[in-house]
Amino acid sequence: MAPVRPYAARLAAGASDLRLRTQPHELRLRTLSRHQNGAWEAYTERHGVCRDYAHLAVTFCRCLNIPARYCTGYITDIGLPPPYATMDFAAWMEVYLGGRWHTFDPRNNAPRIGRILIAHGRDAADVPLTHVFGPGTLPGFRVWAEEADPNSTPAA
Numbered sequence: 001m002a003p004v005r006p007y008a009a010r011l012a013a014g015a016s017d018l019r020l021r022t023q024p025h026e027l028r029l030r031t032l033s034r035h036q037n038g039a040w041e042a043y044t045e046r047h048g049v050c051r052d053y054a055h056l057a058v059t060f061c062r063c064l065n066i067p068a069r070y071c072t073g074y075i076t077d078i079g080l081p082p083p084y085a086t087m088d089f090a091a092w093m094e095v096y097l098g099g100r101w102h103t104f105d106p107r108n109n110a111p112r113i114g115r116i117l118i119a120h121g122r123d124a125a126d127v128p129l130t131h132v133f134g135p136g137t138l139p140g141f142r143v144w145a146e147e148a149d150p151n152s153t154p155a156a
Helices: 002-012 018-022 039-045 050-063
Strands: 068-075 089-097 100-104 115-121
Touching: 039 050, 050 068, 050 089
Parallel strands: none
Antiparallel strands: 068 089, 068 115, 089 100
């Protein structure tokens, strides 16, 4: 966290809202990430995946003494225009402000409907999407979500 601290302070200086403080600036999305990437690599290389963005934003918050945690799960395409992308794992963060946790998504940088939280922890090492010892095969998986009718009663 030490190499990131001066950059966190610089980004926070004069920021009028938390979104400006937590979003990684000028980062490009990439489709692959090295498992050893951390906040410093995401910041210096200026590209990453959702996990890298979340790590960097959590690190910036912690450098500023703002409690933050790393979250993993799924983000649906509910409320987005077609064509819909295949759902995949996702990472985002939660920040503790005003007595409660608030969700922030440094990768998408927009509110999303239907976020499905699997776990939260200090970082991706606490809550990996998969944790396999030895060979492992995932021939496929499918996750889908549908928007509930606001007038319907949930099934018991």
